[in-house]
Amino acid sequence: MLKVSVLGAGYMGSAITFPLSHNGIPVNLWGTWLDGNIIDSCRKGYHPKLKKALPDSVHFYNSEDLLPCVEDADLIIIAVTSEGFLSVYKKLLECSNKSPLLITLTKGFAQDNGEVKRLSETAQRLFKERFPCEEVLWVSVGGPVKAVELSNKVPTVTVFGINNQKIKDVIGLFATDYYRVSLTDDVIGVELASAFKNVYAIALGISNSIYQSLDKGHCDNLNAFLFNQAANEMALIIEAGGGRRDTVFDLAGIGDLYVTSQSGRNRKFGDYIGRGVSPKNAYKMMLEEGEVAEGYNTLSKGMIYLRQLGKGLLDELPLFQILYRTVFEERDFSEELKAL
Amino acid sequence: MLKVSVLGAGYMGSAITFPLSHNGIPVNLWGTWLDGNIIDSCRKGYHPKLKKALPDSVHFYNSEDLLPCVEDADLIIIAVTSEGFLSVYKKLLECSNKSPLLITLTKGFAQDNGEVKRLSETAQRLFKERFPCEEVLWVSVGGPVKAVELSNKVPTVTVFGINNQKIKDVIGLFATDYYRVSLTDDVIGVELASAFKNVYAIALGISNSIYQSLDKGHCDNLNAFLFNQAANEMALIIEAGGGRRDTVFDLAGIGDLYVTSQSGRNRKFGDYIGRGVSPKNAYKMMLEEGEVAEGYNTLSKGMIYLRQLGKGLLDELPLFQILYRTVFEERDFSEELKAL
Numbered sequence: 299m300l301k302v303s304v305l306g307a308g309y310m311g312s313a314i315t316f317p318l319s320h321n322g323i324p325v326n327l328w329g330t331w332l333d334g335n336i337i338d339s340c341r342k343g344y345h346p347k348l349k350k351a352l353p354d355s356v357h358f359y360n361s362e363d364l365l366p367c368v369e370d371a372d373l374i375i376i377a378v379t380s381e382g383f384l385s386v387y388k389k390l391l392e393c394s395n396k397s398p399l400l401i402t403l404t405k406g407f408a409q410d411n412g413e414v415k416r417l418s419e420t421a422q423r424l425f426k427e428r429f430p431c432e433e434v435l436w437v438s439v440g441g442p443v444k445a446v447e448l449s450n451k452v453p454t455v456t457v458f459g460i461n462n463q464k465i466k467d468v469i470g471l472f473a474t475d476y477y478r479v480s481l482t483d484d485v486i487g488v489e490l491a492s493a494f495k496n497v498y499a500i501a502l503g504i505s506n507s508i509y510q511s512l513d514k515g516h517c518d519n520l521n522a523f524l525f526n527q528a529a530n531e532m533a534l535i536i537e538a539g540g541g542r543r544d545t546v547f548d549l550a551g552i553g554d555l556y557v558t559s560q561s562g563r564n565r566k567f568g569d570y571i572g573r574g575v576s577p578k579n580a581y582k583m584m585l586e587e588g589e590v591a592e593g594y595n596t597l598s599k600g601m602i603y604l605r606q607l608g609k610g611l612l613d614e615l616p617l618f619q620i621l622y623r624t625v626f627e628e629r630d631f632s633e634e635l636k637a638l
Numbered sequence: 639m640l641k642v643s644v645l646g647a648g649y650m651g652s653a654i655t656f657p658l659s660h661n662g663i664p665v666n667l668w669g670t671w672l673d674g675n676i677i678d679s680c681r682k683g684y685h686p687k688l689k690k691a692l693p694d695s696v697h698f699y700n701s702e703d704l705l706p707c708v709e710d711a712d713l714i715i716i717a718v719t720s721e722g723f724l725s726v727y728k729k730l731l732e733c734s735n736k737s738p739l740l741i742t743l744t745k746g747f748a749q750d751n752g753e754v755k756r757l758s759e760t761a762q763r764l765f766k767e768r769f770p771c772e773e774v775l776w777v778s779v780g781g782p783v784k785a786v787e788l789s790n791k792v793p794t795v796t797v798f799g800i801n802n803q804k805i806k807d808v809i810g811l812f813a814t815d816y817y818r819v820s821l822t823d824d825v826i827g828v829e830l831a832s833a834f835k836n837v838y839a840i841a842l843g844i845s846n847s848i849y850q851s852l853d854k855g856h857c858d859n860l861n862a863f864l865f866n867q868a869a870n871e872m873a874l875i876i877e878a879g880g881g882r883r884d885t886v887f888d889l890a891g892i893g894d895l896y897v898t899s900q901s902g903r904n905r906k907f908g909d910y911i912g913r914g915v916s917p918k919n920a921y922k923m924m925l926e927e928g929e930v931a932e933g934y935n936t937l938s939k940g941m942i943y944l945r946q947l948g949k950g951l952l953d954e955l956p957l958f959q960i961l962y963r964t965v966f967e968e969r970d971f972s973e974e975l976k977a978l
Contacts, residue, residue, distance in 0.1 A: 442862030452849065453975070454859040475976070509792065518897045519794040522782030526893035533887075547873075547887045553866035556896070557858045635793070636815070 300471065302326070303371040305386055307333040307340065307358075309347050309445035310403045311377030316449050317477040319353030321470075327352070328359040328367040330378055330386060347588075348449045365393045373468070374398045379590045380406025380493075383417055391424060397432035399468065400425070401458075403439050405492035406592065407599035414602040416489050416539075422461075436461045437468065440488035440550035441480070442557035451476040457550040459488030480549065487541030491551040494535055496593035497600060498528035499558040501621055503568020504631045511573060521559070524617065527638075528555060531615045538607045567591035577625040597625055640811065642666070643711040645726055647673040647680065647698075649687050649785035650743045651717030656789050657817040659693030661810075667692070668699040668707040670718055670726060687928075688789045705733045713808070714738045719930045720746025720833075723757055731764060737772035739808065740765070741798075743779050745832035746932065747939035754942040756829050756879075762801075776801045777808065780828035780890035781820070782897035791816040797890040799828030820889065827881030831891040834875055836933035837940060838868035839898040841961055843908020844971045851913060861899070864957065867978075868895060871955045878947045907931035917965040937965055 302318060304311045307329035315325045329337035336346060337358050343351045359367040368374060368390055378386050383404045402417065410420040422434045441457035448454050455478045458469060469479040482488060501524045509517035532555070533546040545551055559565060563584065570580035581594050601622055604612055612619060616638050623629040642658060644651045647669035655665045669677035676686060677698050683691045699707040708714060708730055718726050723744045742757065750760040762774045781797035788794050795818045798809060809819040822828060841864045849857035872895070873886040885891055899905060903924065910920035921934045941962055944952055952959060956978050963969040 442859055442866075444856070444858055447856060447859045450855065452857045452859050453863070455863045515790065516784070516787060516901070517792045518784050518900045519782055519787045519792050521900075522893045522897035523793070523795045523889065525896045526782075526889050529887065529892060547869065547892075549863065549866050552869060552887075552892055553862045556865045557862035560858045560861075561856070 299323070300372045301370055302373045302375070302471070303328060303368045304375045304377060305364075305368070305390065306330060306377035306379075306382075306404075307336045307345075308377065308379075310443070311375065312336075312340075312345050312348055312352055313443075313445035313448040314375060314377065314403070314472075315352055315356050316451070317472050317474045319355045320474045321472070322355075323471055324355045324357065325353075326357050326359055326367045326371070328364060329361055330382055331361040332382075334360065348446055350449060364389055368393050368398075369395050371398050372396075373401065373471075375401045375403065377403040380404055380408075380417065380592055380595055381590070384408050384420070387421055388424065391428040394428075397425070397429040399435040399437070399465065401437040401439060401468075405438075405440075405489065405496065406596050407493065407603055409599075413606060414599050416486065416493075416603075418485060418489055433462065435465050436485065437465060438485050438489045438492070440492040440554060442549060442553040444557055444562065448477065454478070455480060455549060455553075457482055457488055457548075459483070459485040459550070461485050482545060482550070484542045484545045486539055487536050487545030488550045490536045490539050490541055491532055491546055492554060493596050494532050494600065495528070495551070495555040495558050496564045496591075497597045497618065497621060498524075498532065498555060498593075499562065499564040500568035500571070500591075500593045500597070500625070501528065501617060501631075502559040503565040504572040504624065505635075507569040507572030508632060525555065525559060527617045531617055534611065534614050535604065535607075538604075538611050563589050563591050564593035567594060571624065572631070576628060594625065597622055639663070640712045641710055642713045642715070642811070643668060643708045644715045644717060645704075645708070645730065646670060646717035646719075646722075646744075647676045647685075648717065648719075650783070651715065652676075652680075652685050652688055652692055653783075653785035653788040654715060654717065654743070654812075655692055655696045656791070657812050657814045659695045660814045661812070662695075663811055664695045664697065665693075666697050666699055666707045666711070668704055669701055670722055671701040672722075674700065688786055690789060704729055708733050708738075709735050711738050712736075713741065713811075715741045715743065717743040720744055720748075720757065720932055720935055721930070724748050724760070727761055728764065731768040734768070737765070737769040739775040739777075739805065741777040741779060741808075745778075745780075745829065745836065746936050747833065747943055749939075753946060754939050756826065756833075756943075758825060758829055773802065775805050776825065777805060778825050778829045778832070780832040780894060782889060782893040784897055784902065788817065794818070795820060795889060795893075797822055797828055797888075799823070799825040799890070801825050822885060822890070824882045824885045826879055827876050827885030828890045830876045830879050830881055831872055831886055832894060833936050834872050834940065835868070835891070835895040835898050836904045836931075837937045837958065837961060838864075838872065838895060838933075839902065839904040840908035840911070840931075840933045840937070840965070841868065841957060841971075842899040843905040843910075844912040844964065846905075847909040847912030848972060865895065865899060867957045871957055874951065874954050875944065875947075878944075878951050903929050903931050904933035907934060911964065912971070916968060934965065937962055
């Protein structure tokens with residue numbers, strides 16, 4: 299039987315244990331140095347974020363026990379934050395005795411030799427340094443999945459971006475009646491869509507709370523405009539980054555953007571900003587509650603990434619620029635929007 | 639100055655008077671035989687659906703006064719239900735002394751010589767019968783606009799599908815700081831997207847109320863899947879109908895689908911079905927409250943329209959078929975969905 303380890307005991311890392319255990323696969327779940335309380339609580343039968351017990355077949359590992367968690371793993375699922383990704387990943391490679399199949403739920407960018415790169419780019423380069431004779435087998439996971447709903451067995455369809463057709467069979471480990479996996483070979487498209495949708499969801503949060511505070515009721519017209527603008531800017535980004543436009547107009551793009559803009563951490567981060575909290579404080583407040591607004595980091599690293607892709611691109615991304623100015627230059631979102 | 643008349647005093651017909659009056663354009667607003675109470679109330683300074691007074695520059699006409707309302711109109715905006723469209727439209731042509739520019743907010747299909755046709759197709763044919771020497775100048779309006787929000791001056795962007803570049807200047811009559819108009823020459827795409835999004839919004843209503851009643855909380859994962867499936871089926875429909883795929887992945891498609899699936903009458907119709915009300919009764923109950931679930935009619939006429947477009951097409955539209963079976967054959971939506 300395949301040995302499966304999951305790194306990161308937050309929402310997604312923990313939720314993914316449900317379909318695996320449904321399929322009879324035992325899982326080693328490792329908590330980062332920030333997940334200590336979660337692991338302790340899980341051992342007592344309660345995941346504090348998912349608000350339920352994880353499946354019985356899950357074995358828990360504290361942050362100091364990465365080696366026993368992963369040394370013989372065939373398949374490793376990485377579900378830490380983008381900020382923590384590289385440090386965890388480097389430790390993982392040191393601990394691995396054999397080259398594992400890597401599946402990442404983490405989305406974002408890494409600082410790599412003075413450039414900002416997609417996480418999978420950097421990760422694959424590091425993999426080849428560690429296992430020079432092995433093929434990298436890599437999956438970037440995207441698509442509309444709220445972890446709590448997955449753990450509640452709400453019907454869910456996800457997208458696996460795979461870099462090698464050999465990996466196709468891996469979906470059999472995950473697929474259940476409530477969790478379906480669709481495949482694409484557009485790893486870049488899935489990865490960029492997953493990362494940037496977190497940025498654009500902030501916009502819908504900001505506008506919502508601005509209009510609520512103005513007592514004007516809903517602003518679905520404006521949010522629909524923002525949603526569409528976001529999707530079309532993401533299409534330009536992904537084409538420029540080497541992915542396929544079609545990936546955006548599918549589950550990994552508009553599907554994921556839909557779910558993320560309904561609720562979730564990045565939307566909440568936007569809500570705070572719309573209510574007048576400074577972006578820096580909003581990020582901090584959420585961090586103190588154990589919530590990471592990934593879009594904040596992706597907005598900052600993403601700006602560098604987009605600049606690297608070429609000067610003209612940013613001109614075609616007015617909403618991205620407005621978000622950047624709102625979050626990092628504390629400009630007024632509504633005022634900025636008028637120019638759009 | 640242009641003489642502008644609006645036919646239909648429901649949500650959209652009434653809301654469109656706000657940007658026009660903002661631009662100093664007086665409007666004749668005519669109520670259908672179902673709008674008698676609305677017109678009476680508007681004269682007293684209160685629109686019962688928008689829950690506010692309409693602008694002072696609006697003149698009100700009862701259903702028996704169509705002739706004085708439209709006889710000299712240069713520009714006529716049609717905002718009746720798709721069910722009422724043809725009977726109103728035929729009367730309009732009889733009453734018109736000169737050939738008007740036609741802007742329609744109505745979306746759907748008409749029975750025309752034994753076939754089901756897009757409303758604009760039939761309307762343009764009838765126009766040529768009445769004004770054989772005149773050009774048809776036609777605008778189909780689409781895009782994400784909830785009428786109440788427009789009347790609240792929430793920033794809104796709409797799409798005008800125009801059949802002739804001569805009409806371009808008409809947008810100057812409508813555009814304000816809170817209402818922007820984008821143009822496309824894909825009338826078919828706008829019209830079909832506007833019609834079918836009402837059908838697909840029913841799906842999100844059904845799934846939401848099913849999951850609420852199961853006490854499973856939100857089902858955003860499932861709704862994101864349905865949203866994406868809807869967008870991609872709409873793209874196939876519009877290509878088959880002679881429109882452009884790109885129109886779907888823009889304001890008139892995903893933008894409008896977004897706003898419609900957040901709330902609105904078709905979503906509400908789906909909510910009733912998900913709670914176990916028979917579709918026929920749900921439609922009736924809403925009608926008694928003065929609300930027309932357009933998607934119900936579009937689903938039935940749309941099925942005939944799609945069959946006319948060719949046999950293979952329906953096979954590629956599993957969600958449309960599931961909705962049809964749920965609404966007209968009272969099959970169980972969740973059960974049907976499993977096969978998708």
